[in-house]
Amino acid sequence: MKLDRFIPFVVAAAALVYAPTLAQTTKPGAAGSTQKPAAAAKGAVRTVDIVGTEQMKYDVTTIAAKRNEQLRIRLTSKGTMPKIAMAHNVVVLKLGTNQPKFIADGAQSRETDFIPPAMKDQVIAKTALAGAGETVEVTFKVPGAAGSYPFVCTFPGHFQAGMRGTLAVK
Numbered sequence: 001m002k003l004d005r006f007i008p009f010v011v012a013a014a015a016l017v018y019a020p021t022l023a024q025t026t027k028p029g030a031a032g033s034t035q036k037p038a039a040a041a042k043g044a045v046r047t048v049d050i051v052g053t054e055q056m057k058y059d060v061t062t063i064a065a066k067r068n069e070q071l072r073i074r075l076t077s078k079g080t081m082p083k084i085a086m087a088h089n090v091v092v093l094k095l096g097t098n099q100p101k102f103i104a105d106g107a108q109s110r111e112t113d114f115i116p117p118a119m120k121d122q123v124i125a126k127t128a129l130a131g132a133g134e135t136v137e138v139t140f141k142v143p144g145a146a147g148s149y150p151f152v153c154t155f156p157g158h159f160q161a162g163m164r165g166t167l168a169v170k
């Protein structure tokens with residue numbers, strides 16, 4: 001009985017011990033060097049966490065950002081309703097996008113996460129849809145032009161209920 005549990009443990013431990021060696025042999029150029037994680041490099045990604053609720057609201061409605069910075073928007077949906085009935089995303093749109101049209105046309109298009117195919121060129125960044133308990137994220141480069149860029153939830157009815165915000169780029 002005990003041995004049955006012990007053997008997988010040994011195999012897992014051996015994998016942990018040998019994994020760094022394997023990684024080095026597959027990257028000969030890195031051998032002997034002390035590389036820092038990419039996240040520590042210049043231009044690191046900044047993360048903004050947002051919660052979407054069953055009241056069809058974001059808990060963050062204004063994101064202040066710097067021009068051209070790398071930004072990760074991470075959205076978590078809270079609630080208990082099934083995803084088919086309640087899900088959220090974050091879709092950042094270009095300045096001047098006709099938001100009501102974008103939302104109305106998108107509502108016909110569940111297969112594209114309610115983003116209207118004919119207006120997809122208006123999208124700067126978008127997450128997937130997150131059902132209750134799920135977290136989705138998108139990493140993108142903030143536009144180089146200052147302005148108040150809208151972000152919206154495209155799930156039908158949510159924009160109208162106030163599920164929208166502003167990416168304020170300075």
Ligand SMILES: [Cu+2]
Nearest residue numbers: 087088153158
């Ligand atoms: Cu929503």
